[in-house]
Amino acid sequence: MDVLLRLKRFDPERDADPHWEEYTVQADPSDRVLDLLHQVKWYQDGTLTFRRSCAHGVCGSDAMLINGRNRLACEYLVKDAGTEISVEPIRGSQVIKDLLVDLDGFWEKYRSVMPYLVNDEVPADGKERRQSPEERERFDDTSKCILCGACTTACPSFWSNPDFVGPAAIVNAHRFIFDSRDQAGEERLQIMADADGVWRCRTIFNCVEACPRGINITRAILEVTAEVEKAQGA
Amino acid sequence: MSLRLPDATATRRRPRTHDLDALVVGAGGAGLYAALELKRDLGPEARIGVISKLYPSRSHTAAAQGGVCAALGNTEEDNWEWHWFDTVKGGDYLVDQDAAEVMCRDAVETIINLEHLGLPFNRTPEGLIDQRRFGGHTRNHGEGPVRRACYAAVRTGHHILQTLYEQCIRHEVAFYDEYQVLDLQMPDGVGGPVTGVIGYQLATGEVHSFLAKSVLFATGGFGKIFKVTSNAHTLTGDGVAIVYRRGLPLEDMEFYQFHPTGMYKLGFLLSEAMRGEGGFLVNGKGERFMERYAPTMKDLASRDVVSRSIYQEIAAGRGIDGKDFVHLDVRHLGAEVLNKKLPDMSGFIRTYFGIEPLTDLVPIQPTAHYAMGGIPTDLDGHALADERGTRVPGLYAAGECACVSVHGANRLGTNSLLDILVFGRRAGVAMADEVRRAPDPQPDAVAERAVLAGLAELLEGMEGERPAVIRAELQETMFAKCGVYRNGALLEEAQADLRRLRERARHLCVQDKGRRYNTDLVEALELGFLLDCAEATVDSALARTETRGGHAREDFPDRDDVEWLKHTFAFRWSEGAPPRMAYRPVTITKFPPKPRVY
Numbered sequence: 001m002d003v004l005l006r007l008k009r010f011d012p013e014r015d016a017d018p019h020w021e022e023y024t025v026q027a028d029p030s031d032r033v034l035d036l037l038h039q040v041k042w043y044q045d046g047t048l049t050f051r052r053s054c055a056h057g058v059c060g061s062d063a064m065l066i067n068g069r070n071r072l073a074c075e076y077l078v079k080d081a082g083t084e085i086s087v088e089p090i091r092g093s094q095v096i097k098d099l100l101v102d103l104d105g106f107w108e109k110y111r112s113v114m115p116y117l118v119n120d121e122v123p124a125d126g127k128e129r130r131q132s133p134e135e136r137e138r139f140d141d142t143s144k145c146i147l148c149g150a151c152t153t154a155c156p157s158f159w160s161n162p163d164f165v166g167p168a169a170i171v172n173a174h175r176f177i178f179d180s181r182d183q184a185g186e187e188r189l190q191i192m193a194d195a196d197g198v199w200r201c202r203t204i205f206n207c208v209e210a211c212p213r214g215i216n217i218t219r220a221i222l223e224v225t226a227e228v229e230k231a232q233g234a
Numbered sequence: 235m236s237l238r239l240p241d242a243t244a245t246r247r248r249p250r251t252h253d254l255d256a257l258v259v260g261a262g263g264a265g266l267y268a269a270l271e272l273k274r275d276l277g278p279e280a281r282i283g284v285i286s287k288l289y290p291s292r293s294h295t296a297a298a299q300g301g302v303c304a305a306l307g308n309t310e311e312d313n314w315e316w317h318w319f320d321t322v323k324g325g326d327y328l329v330d331q332d333a334a335e336v337m338c339r340d341a342v343e344t345i346i347n348l349e350h351l352g353l354p355f356n357r358t359p360e361g362l363i364d365q366r367r368f369g370g371h372t373r374n375h376g377e378g379p380v381r382r383a384c385y386a387a388v389r390t391g392h393h394i395l396q397t398l399y400e401q402c403i404r405h406e407v408a409f410y411d412e413y414q415v416l417d418l419q420m421p422d423g424v425g426g427p428v429t430g431v432i433g434y435q436l437a438t439g440e441v442h443s444f445l446a447k448s449v450l451f452a453t454g455g456f457g458k459i460f461k462v463t464s465n466a467h468t469l470t471g472d473g474v475a476i477v478y479r480r481g482l483p484l485e486d487m488e489f490y491q492f493h494p495t496g497m498y499k500l501g502f503l504l505s506e507a508m509r510g511e512g513g514f515l516v517n518g519k520g521e522r523f524m525e526r527y528a529p530t531m532k533d534l535a536s537r538d539v540v541s542r543s544i545y546q547e548i549a550a551g552r553g554i555d556g557k558d559f560v561h562l563d564v565r566h567l568g569a570e571v572l573n574k575k576l577p578d579m580s581g582f583i584r585t586y587f588g589i590e591p592l593t594d595l596v597p598i599q600p601t602a603h604y605a606m607g608g609i610p611t612d613l614d615g616h617a618l619a620d621e622r623g624t625r626v627p628g629l630y631a632a633g634e635c636a637c638v639s640v641h642g643a644n645r646l647g648t649n650s651l652l653d654i655l656v657f658g659r660r661a662g663v664a665m666a667d668e669v670r671r672a673p674d675p676q677p678d679a680v681a682e683r684a685v686l687a688g689l690a691e692l693l694e695g696m697e698g699e700r701p702a703v704i705r706a707e708l709q710e711t712m713f714a715k716c717g718v719y720r721n722g723a724l725l726e727e728a729q730a731d732l733r734r735l736r737e738r739a740r741h742l743c744v745q746d747k748g749r750r751y752n753t754d755l756v757e758a759l760e761l762g763f764l765l766d767c768a769e770a771t772v773d774s775a776l777a778r779t780e781t782r783g784g785h786a787r788e789d790f791p792d793r794d795d796v797e798w799l800k801h802t803f804a805f806r807w808s809e810g811a812p813p814r815m816a817y818r819p820v821t822i823t824k825f826p827p828k829p830r831v832y
């Protein structure tokens with residue numbers, strides 16, 4: 001069947017402003033939106049630009065605003081998207097070219113929350129540290145994050161205040177705050193308590209809807225907020 | 235936030251140079267572990283850089299699902315010698331046994347170290363790292379399956395990549411994200427030292443010179459030479475091809491692994507863990523056919539055996555409805571196992587096939603998965619210049635792009651993640667040692683100019699064909715003529731196809747003429763790498779007149795230990811001419827070759 005693709009295009013080297021362009025492509029219902037973008041790029045217009053790698057939802061390269069919602073292009077099938085599909089870059093970041101945005105700020109925020117285990121003590125027997133299945137389960141949900149940016153760039157609080165650390169970074173802080181092996185909880189909670197930290201969350205739930213990994217992000221943010229309050233003795 | 239402004243004159247300006255102590259190309263598990271080890275060894279002041287064409291967390295290590303094995307013996311008796319035997323047997327005795335010994339012995343400490351670094355392994359009720367079964371891993375030299383695979387849900391690779399990236403951030407490794415390496419710097423030519431690389435910055439289109447006292451290639455595999463593959467679009471064999479172009483050898487390129495359970499037509503992997511948990515294959519007549527081919531290990535026999543069995547069923551007309559696929563049956567595993575232990579795979583099945591694994595049979599076909607061959611190295615990651623074992627000063631390789639060789643003719647499941655970790659780390663240690671002794675690296679102006687000229691030529695091209703057209707034909711040829719089964723006539727056809735494709739690829743049409751994120755140009759460059767990897771694969775396969783592991787010749791159906799107990803080294807000695815073949819004996823220290831029965 002024919003699918004009409006509407007793509008938001010912008011190449012600052014050539015264009016004054018972002019604009020829509022339309023392409024018709026042949027597709028099967030089981031094709032992914034990423035396949036359609038490839039069809040355009042490979043056989044119609046080689047200048048179309050976007051990021052992608054794994055093509056099956058594990059690397060986090062291709063978060064885009066598709067039919068009005070943030071999704072991974074490689075996980076969204078034509079049978080669900082319909083025969084008219086619009087694709088735009090994710091919002092709130094500088095568009096560099098077409099569907100590809102500047103992620104420097106995104107990574108900077110990720111790095112700012114100390115997204116790593118801090119614990120240099122090694123058990124005396126040289127073996128693994130013990131952790132019960134229940135302790136492990138405590139941060140299982142947030143450990144699924146693939147850093148695609150769909151949540152942060154769907155968040156109205158981030159759009160209105162680009163300094164907000166954003167849901168993705170909080171999710172990655174949660175991953176360590178609730179890891180029984182970690183020893184930097186206090187420091188991390190202080191970062192979260194910053195003016196641009198967890199308080200900026202207005203529990204709008206856009207992030208939960210946008211997350212391709214099905215992470216319950218709002219719950220994670222609330223859990224971090226509760227820890228921050230506990231630490232502050234509030 | 236910084237917006238990088240376009241600059242029309244960027245590539246004509248003097249290239250930017252970066253001076254480093256050690257440089258890692260590739261930010262998958264192999265590269266990141268090496269970088270971390272370099273920092274640990276040389277201290278916080280050391281200038282350690284990691285260049286990657288993808289953001290590190292996008293590397294394909296993230297796609298690995300099932301697990302990474304080590305004989306921890308946490309849930310039942312196990313020891314590393316059994317693992318060693320399984321690896322040698324799984325590799326159909328083409329494994330260098332000294333290398334496999336190092337890998338299996340170091341496995342235990344390596345996995346423990348990863349736990350210390352923060353990896354969230356699944357746990358036993360006692361709080362130890364949990365383990366499960368995987369194909370080809372056995373108790374006491376083949377008596378029956380053993381629980382040896384350590385895992386983190388079905389996201390083992392994701393967590394390995396994540397954990398190593400996190401610790402590299404913590405230890406302030408310098409990352410050069412979204413730079414594509416296009417050549418080595420070898421100012422004195424072959425025989426002289428490698429002193430750095432030439433990188434192309436995707437954001438600006440600028441060419442940068444990176445100088446370092448030691449350089450590691452950890453650029454991953456090249457599954458994209460095949461039509462149906464579990465590999466990412468970006469796994470185009472860049473590092474392997476760059477080394478080959480420089481006249482350095484590639485080892486055992488004919489050994490490519492086809493994983494039995496790829497999703498039909500899509501190629502995405504349904505991990506062996508699905509069979510490890512009790513799933514099995516059925517043909518069009520509803521028979522569990524693996525019982526016939528591998529009476530003891532059945533569906534958990536090694537991958538080459540299972541893939542060939544599927545092809546035989548299909549050839550005998552016992553595919554589903556006579557077509558080219560069979561079914562994976564996981565219905566009996568129940569919701570608890572499918573949703574809790576195998577959630578990602580169950581999700582793939584639901585998302586991409588729109589069927590329910592609890593009630594429906596899953597269509598599968600073998601998918602091109604893993605390169606056993608690659609850049610030859612010794613046990614410390616030094617790249618080798620020839621079949622006699624001469625080292626290339628300053629150059630190392632680790633991970634899927636390298637061939638140590640621990641996998642021989644066929645890799646066991648969970649042994650690749652182990653390989654990238656053990657040998658990534660060992661390369662880091664050896665590199666640190668070299669950094670302490672090596673002289674300051676000298677730039678290779680010729681390489682820099684050649685890269686600039688190559689880019690300019692591609693950017694001017696308007697007349698030729700689109701890279702995607704040629705790539706599709708390449709993938710078709712390789713899958714049909716150099717796949718699970720091969721024979722002399724088919725391989726000669728593949729050779730001729732490749733010659734024609736290579737000729738056509740001399741004139742490509744790159745439509746994007748811009749500087750910033752010119753991914754059109756990148757795909758043209760990657761096509762060149764793919765063609766080189768394919769050439770070395772086909773020529774090595776044609777030369778090897780036997781069947782062993784992942785290399786199955788219909789015209790030579792038996793393993794030939796008299797003639798072929800040796801590794802292939804393919805050299806390009808002149809553009810356009812077939813590669814020169816040399817051979818290196820297999821290192822056998824403990825297990826004499828025996829027929830392989832599962």
Ligand SMILES: Cc1cc2nc3c(=O)[nH]c(=O)nc-3n(C[C@H](O)[C@H](O)[C@H](O)COP(=O)(O)OP(=O)(O)OC[C@H]3O[C@@H](n4cnc5c(N)ncnc54)[C@H](O)[C@@H]3O)c2cc1C
Nearest residue numbers: 260261262263264287295298300415454633634648650651
């Ligand atoms: C779907 C799937 C499932 C798997 N499951 C398992 C499993 O359960 N157990 C197991 O043991 N193995 C598994 N494997 C195999 C294993 O995951 C891979 O072999 C391994 O992760 C490769 O790691 P690597 O570090 O060598 O390369 P990769 O992780 O592929 O990383 C390559 C890196 O090189 C960079 N790069 C490439 N070219 C260039 C260039 N020109 N310039 C700059 N950078 C470049 C990329 O950006 C990337 O960072 C699986 C593989 C697949 C595809």
Ligand code: FES
Nearest residue numbers: 053055059060074
């Ligand atoms: S391409 Fe990797 S998540 Fe879509």
